[in-house]
Amino acid sequence: MTNDVKEIFGSAGAPPAPPAPAALAAKVRTLAPSMTRSMQRVAEAVADDPAGCAALTVTGLAELTGTSEATVVRTARLLGYPGYRDLRLALAGLAAQQQSGRAPAITTDIAVDDPIADVVAKLAYDEQQTLADTAAGLDTVQLAAAVTALAGARRTDVYGVGASGLVAQDLTQKLLRIGLMAHAHSDPHLAVTNAVQLRSGDVAIAITHSGTTGDVIEPLRVAFERGATTVAVTGRPDSPVTQYADHVLTTSTARESELRPAAMSSRTGQLLVVDCLFVGVAQRTYDAAAPALSASYEALAHRHRATRRGP
Amino acid sequence: MTNDVKEIFGSAGAPPAPPAPAALAAKVRTLAPSMTRSMQRVAEAVADDPAGCAALTVTGLAELTGTSEATVVRTARLLGYPGYRDLRLALAGLAAQQQSGRAPAITTDIAVDDPIADVVAKLAYDEQQTLADTAAGLDTVQLAAAVTALAGARRTDVYGVGASGLVAQDLTQKLLRIGLMAHAHSDPHLAVTNAVQLRSGDVAIAITHSGTTGDVIEPLRVAFERGATTVAVTGRPDSPVTQYADHVLTTSTARESELRPAAMSSRTGQLLVVDCLFVGVAQRTYDAAAPALSASYEALAHRHRATRRGP
């Protein structure tokens, strides 16, 4: 909330008014009548194109408006700033605000002829949205239960194929780093074969966006029947995979389209869930995890070339 | 391209990159590791309190940070501005944005005893931040160039090990779906062996957060020397990997800590870049990509069970 009223009062009267933040255009209009011709030209230019004027020096603005430096400074003073330098700063701020203000045009879908910059903005926005939705929709009770099971598991198997297979591997990599026995399976046959080995106290995690991927459901079913604790990470809490899941972790389903396949948006949510699982387990097993984390970090150090500088 | 890292900054490093508008905090974090101690102090002060620093002259900021004017100017240059004056302008803009926008949310680190709900919230927030920063800091010119190269490539190799290896696979999966010849390499030896086969018109992409992973740099160097178009996706635009990269795509570096390893935050940014590459290529090759996309979707349909409820 700005102190608009006070600003207008102060500026019209005495100098004690603090510099205007964003209500500059209004101020120009308010004060224009009391300005001389040259000053009006300057004020107009400033109100007209804040961004452009912010890029100009006092001399540049003087030339642009066909006046002199002194006039520019006088105008800045009249607008309530100590000098042109500060007006320019405010101008830059105003420009930035205007710029960011006209950004919400990214609700549209990605089109074939979108410029690359729009693609970046839209993708980033969408993934942010997916994260927010997933975080909001995540059942922390289920999550906590899954974490507890993982932290005490003798062994953990993770199933995922296609894009979800990478998420499964990501989780596995992380769990291994903190000393858990985890394995990712993307081969359906091997997954089932291994699932048979699971028993009570073990954990099986299935990752599938649709919740209908047979290759992932099968091993989870086997694990479930062998008495393992089963977890499903899926975008469809009512899908078949949940039949065999003790704990269901739901990921958000973002808009998808031709140029934005399901694999893309679902992956973001899945990874957030996976990260939560990892951090949760790391917390529970902190005494064991902390040394393991630094140990795995150290082990990699020699594979990195020397950087120019650094701590 | 020269093999002297310093040249990357000296030659065409600064001019082609437009000064950051609001992506300043991200830029600071990205470049901070490559800064000297004094410059880091300046950068920290700037990122810490944009509004406050915008009010300071170069001398003031030098005194505040206990350094000299020269160092302040050097830092401004490193951040991509012609001089301190312009940095200050951008700072004012950033301050205005922050003020008008939401309050800069408290970014406490994840603690061992955080309840699980906090973990979810913090992780989600952090990853959202990483996305925003990466999107803001991404050089769309470089991105477009990389897309063009990919769209016309005879063959594409992607290198990545560890967590970045999964990102490499993600990209490969996507590119394959739209009919490109792409392959991900996580075995350093095989990667080099294959890189030898590359030639002009081919594309090689290295994915490494630190930019110092020898296992990834080597194949990229070979590809570079064989005349292939090389792309580096890294969080450190001044790192060794960029020596052999025709196009550098920078991902944002988020804060990391014991419970939040680098692999976690870097992955989010890398995936955004990968998604952008994919969509960009899909746009360019739309006529070929569209049928390929639906074809691969159809091919998977039979592997999904009927859903219990719903369509």
Added chain:
DNA sequence: CACGAAATGAAAGATATTTTCGTCGCGGGC
């Protein structure tokens, strides 16, 4: 422990901003 490269700050040099001061144009009074 000396060497050289990189980092740093003091001060000179270049720009930008602010102030000073004189000119000019415009009404109004003589």
Added chain:
DNA sequence: GCCCGCGACGAAAATATCTTTCATTTCGTG
């Protein structure tokens, strides 16, 4: 019609600010 005073206005000096140069210090290395 001519003179006078008032204020706008700009040229240029004065000042503040920014940039560059260069000598010194620091740090890693052989």
